[in-house]
Amino acid sequence: MNKFPGILELSMAERIQLVEEIWDSIAADADNLSLTGEQREELDRRLDAQAANPGVGRPWQEVVARLLAAE
Template sequence: MSTHPLLKVEISQLSIAERIQLAEDLWDSILEQPDKLPLTDAQKQELDRRLERYQQDPMAGSTWEAVKQRLGFPE
């Protein structure tokens, strides 16, 4: 699927904040129809593996706050 050249020019003229918002809006529109986004068998297996690992030790992972701090995101 190719993007119309005019659309690329229009997007490039948006501010960074506007492009981020556009990306979020696009993602939200995809999430409104989760049945249209099928998982592969490999993805299902990975999700099952992660769920099993979490159920074995729910405290083994990191909180979202800890991940953001480790990546240097502002508070």
């Protein structure tokens, strides 16, 4: 069951914007976020993988722009 049914009435662009705003609000409060050892290990693994292959992947702005253009 969807706890926030109004979200589905938003366009794809509006939902992406909502997710970005939610994420920004979480990032702003990141000092209060505690990670488990397993989560920290996974983040370290991902950082190491990115450092080993810096050309892999796409910038977030590019991904969002592509999604918005597809709508």
